[in-house]
Amino acid sequence: MDLEFTPEERAFRDEVRAFLKEKLPDELAEKVSAGKELTKEDLLRWQSILHERGWLAATWPREYGGTGWNAVERHIFAEECALHSAPRLLPFGLNMLGPVLFKFGTEEQKRDILPGILDGSDWWCQGYSEPGAGSDLASLKTRAVRDGDHYIVNGQKTWTTLGQHANRIFCLVRTSTQGKPQEGISFLLMDLNTPGIEMRPIRLIEGGSEVNEVFFTDVRVPVSNLVGEENQGWTIAKYLLTHERTNIAGTGFSIKDMERYHRLSRQITRDGKRIADHPVYATRAAEIEAELEAMRITNLRMLANAREGAAGGRESSMLKLKGTQVRQAIQDLYRSALGHNAAPMASELSENELAVPVEAARAAPVYFNHRKLSIYGGSNEIQRNIVAKELFRG
Structure with missing residues (x-):
């Protein structure tokens, strides 16, 4: 087993280092190095710099605006960014939802959603955990009941990271109570400006409020916002988690x-x-x-x-x-x-x-x-x- 980088991989690493030295703003690197909290504007600024270079979506195929990098190149890029104190990119749109849409989404969903992730106009958050469903995610209770061409959603999500900055959320919801708990879950996209959605911050022990509770009360969500098939959400959730654990x-x-x-x-x-x-x-x-x-x-x-x-x-x-x-x-x-x-x-x-x-x-x-x-x-x-x-x- 060869644990050394190839000449091509070392050349890529040198290219990444040169880019970071030239383009990473000093004030952002200093904040990261000192462990200071980054603002939404800080994160979007770095995302814009990477997007301009074509290096934002490391896990995406080139035809959708991604880098097309292999696993080694993604590792090199992530490690050099960390070593140079670059802001860590939010994973929700780039490394979670994006790959899910490539695998399970419709062409219309890809066309409508992916550009907003890349240009920063859409900030996604994740609606998985609930007060009674954390590690045992299959016990989630948030319901989505079909009503014509809409779902009516009621329930609660918790630990929603940086939801206070987000305008969209992807959620696991229960669409059936038949069979095993895993068999009645669906993957649904929502606009956080939809009536009936309330975001409440959770004050953490270290003084920050980076996580939130989200409440859904009779929220109407178009059926077209369903990713994959109804009751296929557990399969999609497992696929997403493989990308969440990247790096x-x-x-x-x-x-x-x-x-x-x-x-x-x-x-x-x-x-x-x-x-x-x-x-x-x-x-x-x-x-x-x-x-x-x-x-x-x-x-x-x-x-x-x-x-x-x-x-x-x-x-x-x-x-x-x-x-x-x-x-x-x-x-x-x-x-x-x-x-x-x-x-x-x-x-x-x-x-x-x-x-x-x-x-x-x-x-x-x-x-x-x-x-x-x-x-x-x-x-x-x-x-x-x-x-x-x-x-x-x-």
């Missing part, structure tokens, strides 16, 4: 976070020693870096298999599982190294009150926000089950 391990982000930690560890002291020289912190940093290197090699093995047309299988679940653990461990180490300086939230103190780098003001919010990494995209408990089942099968 979810975030190897590049972990490498960048470790660089940030090492920079910090040389600036502050504990018990008369620099954190970088403190045995406890040096040992823990070495353990995390060993895990990160193992994860990086596993990622390269997956890419080598992808060159030969092999599917990810249990390796993708292993990467999601280990990748999220490593990212959480780095934030835990970073926050621990800062000591009491990491205790306040960024909103509770001004920059001139900090005795350490200003990015310390984001240490607590980022740490708490990263608790979600082991849940979204398929909880780590579910990933362990997938790995165990595949190993048992041999």
Whole structure:
């Protein structure tokens, strides 16, 4: 198995690096590097830059405005963007809905929806989880009842990421109660400006409101907004989740976070020693870096298999599982190294009150926000089950 990039892949990596050096705005990179919250305008600005270059839709075929990149090229691009502190692109339209429409959508749906994703005029969010249906998504209760050429939708979705910025949502809804729970689910597209839809923010422990509750009360949705066939939603949902987990391990982000930690560890002291020289912190940093290197090699093995047309299988679940653990461990180490300086939230103190780098003001919010990494995209408990089942099968 060849874990080295080919000359063509190295040339592509150099091209990506040159592009990022020239086109990535310094102010955006600085916000990302400091762990500051990005605005909707920030995200759309970066998306516009990539769209102009033709590098926005990495997973899309060229005939629909995508890059046509293979798995290795997508990995290189994502990793270099992370290492250069580029804003992370929202996945809902680009990496979730887009691939679903290619596979299950009508030509009319592709023609009407895909351009708005690319030019940023449509901001999509995901309506999957409900108060009583998270990991057990098949138990969802939001109903869509056929009424002529419309569905009447009633129910509630929760944990809707950045829904406050969105104007459209794709939802799983129950269209039948017959048979197994998975057999009565459909995939429906909705305009959030439709009467009867209410978006309510959820205040998180780190002080932000990036997730929301969405309530549907007698919402009329055209039947033409159904993707695929009625009651085919579970099949579509499983297909979408394979794309949601694309790059979810975030190897590049972990490498960048470790660089940030090492920079910090040389600036502050504990018990008369620099954190970088403190045995406890040096040992823990070495353990995390060993895990990160193992994860990086596993990622390269997956890419080598992808060159030969092999599917990810249990390796993708292993990467999601280990990748999220490593990212959480780095934030835990970073926050621990800062000591009491990491205790306040960024909103509770001004920059001139900090005795350490200003990015310390984001240490607590980022740490708490990263608790979600082991849940979204398929909880780590579910990933362990997938790995165990595949190993048992041999």
